[in-house]
Amino acid sequence: MSDWTAHLEQHGARLVDERHIEFGAQESAASARQQSLLAPLIHFAVLEIAGADAERFLQGQTSAQLKLADGNFAAPTSFCTAKGRMLANGQLLRVDEARFWLLLDASLLEPLRSHLAKFAVFYKVELTPRDDLAVLGLIGHDGPALVERRLDATAPTTWQQIALGGGVVLRHPGDLPRLVLCLPHDEAIGAWQNLARETLPVGNGVWQLHDIRAGLAWLEVSLQDSYLPQMFNWEALGGISFKKGCYTGQEVVARAHFRGQVKKRLARGRFEGDTLPEPGSAVSDADGKSRGDVVAAASDGDGRVEILAVMTTREVSEPLTVGGQRLEWLELPYPLERLDPEMLATSGG
Structure with a gap:
């Protein structure tokens, strides 16, 4: 058990299974319109892609335009088979010149890493699961102000990123501000303690509810190789660049778009x-x-x-x-x- 998991359990969390966590009676608080909510997003994970060829490698694998991932814009993206079917969708962010993080569903971390490893051997790049990072979600009108007041960081706008210690703060779409914190475990514990003073802890099912209300679906392992990115409305969320060069599956994805075949x-x-x-x-x-x-x-x-x-x-x-x-x-x-x-x-x- 990690210090992060132990910290959550000490503060009332109950691990239902490897993908779901709850906070007991408080779980009925599915709306964040009166009070900001704080959730451990254990269904997310981070894959690091790092090395001198990281950008060139990713440019040929993902629907994102890599030059846009500049340390400010954290691009929604997808990885596809040659037939254009999604192997994963996620959010790609640059944490330094030759290092990227991909936020994705935790069930896809190892399958996607194994798939990309077949091509990574031809590049100077390493693929590393960042098991030392915790992912937290903050929902509510006061969320941006809480990040500024409690964590001394500027809250990003949608699909943007802001550095925070050894991690980042992101913002996902929704009718309420929704902030994602990817932090090393020790920093996550400190951030939780600071934010919990003015928020209500809830399970990650509440975050998933707000994803649904935002029309934002994350592929998980049982759904791999079944859908074009457009079937997840991914181009309506800014997740496909139709202006970049070739990447795996690009021809099928582009043809479906330009010929209206979705x-x-x-x-x-x-x-x-x-x-x-x-x-x-x-x-x-x-x-x-x-x-x-x-x-x-x-x-x-x-x-x-x-x-x-x-x-x-x-x-x-x-x-x-x-x-x-x-x-x-x-x-x-x-x-x-x-x-x-x-x-x-x-x-x-």
Whole structure:
């Protein structure tokens, strides 16, 4: 057990499994509109890509334009097969001239590292899981002010990064400010103690709920090699550069975009209940035919489950159901149109 894990348990955390952590009765606090929330994001991990050829290596592997990852803009990105199917999506940030961190779902850290290692042998680059880093999430209107007041750091704008000690602070999209702290364990303990004075500790399921409300889905290992990045609306979130050169899967991803061949899209919905569907669970139409797959699910704390699902763009016979529960569609918080990361980088998020 790490000092970081021991610290969380000493402060009331209960590890449900390797991907979920809770804080008991406080778990019903699914809204951060009255009080800022602080969550350990144990479902995230960091892969470090470092070396003299790190930028050149990544340029040929990822949908991000590497010159945009300049230490200020932390690019949303994806890694694909030659057929354009995602092996991982995440956020890529430059921590110094020849060192990058990739924030991604923890279940994909080793599979992606193993995949990239097959190509890394031809470059001066090392791929290192940063197990010494903890990932924290801060949600709420007061979040940016808390970072400035409690951690003496300037809060970044969306998809930007700010250095903090031996780590970084990031900001993810959402209707409320959502800040991500990637810090060495000892610094994470200090940051938690400072922030916890004015926040409510909650489990990472609350963060995942706010990801869903932001229309932001993170691939996990059971969904690998199944979806084009656009099926996760990744180009609408600035996660694909259509202005960069070749990378693995680029031809298929670009063709699907320019020829309008994306036949499935990420959609948001909810249903009554408290049982979370597993990733890959079917969304069925009125005839019982599968019309999509659940890719993310979280409880809203009020007896309902909210989901993101990759759905066919064709007309379907309603009502739609998930596990027998009738599904209600909710609006996405962004338009389904291309958002170039080049514009995001220059506009400050």
